[in-house]
Amino acid sequence: MSLPDASARYHSPLREKQKDDTRQTLLAVAGRVVADAGLEGLSFAALAREAGVQERTAYRHFSNKDALLSALWEWVNRQADIPGFARTREELLSMPPVAYAGFDRQEGLMRALLSSPQGREFRLRVNDERQAxxxxxxxxxxxxxxxxxxxxxxxxxxxxxxxxAWMTMKDYWGLDGKAAGDASVWAIKALLDTAARTIEGRRQTQETRD
Structure with a gap:
């Protein structure tokens, strides 16, 4: 009879829950730090101090600042119920009001992420996927x-x-998230209608020539 592998880790549901709870707490604290001090104020030392843990605890959950920022963006999306990238025409015409209302709920954090070089770097990191x-x-x-x-x-x-677009309409037109999202949908529909009319006009012109 072979002996159990002593190197195999014991899987404890309770331990996994405690680990996830700690991770979520760290992300919530990171969100508060960014909302108060911007991304430049977010460091592992600041995160550990505000969360009341040691730095090595934070590093166990996030290997470096890039990993922390990536997790923070995902956490913000979940907290704000932001639906993400539209993958169908129907989603494209329904998701902006939902997303912008979520931005309202996380306004301080969203503004900090939008105004920082690190936030711009992260947005560029996912830009290829977004455009595709x-x-x-x-x-x-x-x-x-x-x-x-x-x-x-x-x-x-x-x-x-x-x-x-959400921040511009909020700051310069006083629109809340829902109203800003509705305005975006209106403009997107107008662009799509114009493109469709352009294509149809060319088709009819080609048929006339033929």
Missing amino acids: TLKGVLSDLLPHLSAEEGRNLLASIQLLYSAT
């Missing part, structure tokens, strides 16, 4: 537009469904 997803949503239109027209459509819609 949007191209998939508009795959029925893009082949019938010129490269410039397609780029303009994609760039405009990405801007309209963004935290930057």
